[in-house]
Amino acid sequence: MTESLYPIHSASIDAKAVRALRDAGCESVVIGIPWDMIFPHGEQARANHGQGLIRLMQRGGIDANEAVNILTGQGNRNRLSPAEANRKLAGMISLWRARQSERLDGMRHAEAIEAALREGTPA
Template sequence: MPKATKTVERLFRIFPYAGPDMAFHRMLTDGGLFMAVNLPWDMVAPHEEQARKNHRGQSLQQLTGRGGLHAAAVVAILEDRDETEMSVVEANMRLVELWIEFEKTRIGLATT
């Protein structure tokens, strides 16, 4: 496979998370909240070990094949901790915060 193709695949590889039910989707649409649906793979990949701890040894690839995870589960993985109770709104808001921080770091705008 050509190097450019591998780079494109890496850039666009995503980790899906299983979104909320339709009632919550309607609330998001009506309330104007932002909801992450797919995350950059490079954001989640460094947390493979935590994903395995939290999900009975399943790899990120296996979790992806099963449709991803809900927001609270992804937040716990990204924060390298066990999963705790979070509301759907709280989890989505935190997920967006983590994504913004990831992107700032990626492009060199992270604050200390």
């Protein structure tokens, strides 16, 4: 199943912008974040932009700096360089995915224990 991603844009993802990110040490460019990651922060998006996540998405999404500010509960005053924002957002996504995986593994483990208890066999 394909994960639904919320769009992350750059004002100019052209060769020059990609080269600048690469020169700043970025190995990848974030073009989307999991909806499940940003959805709980909808009120912060509204506070920062006066629009909800859906409307912002309809208008093309948000940039990496805006995403970092929304996810960390900060207003729009915190401005990072494009490279720093991209790097920070990529790290936040990796951490979120790791935590989701740990939760899933924990749920699988708990389900295995429950199944073993139902069957009367050791887990």
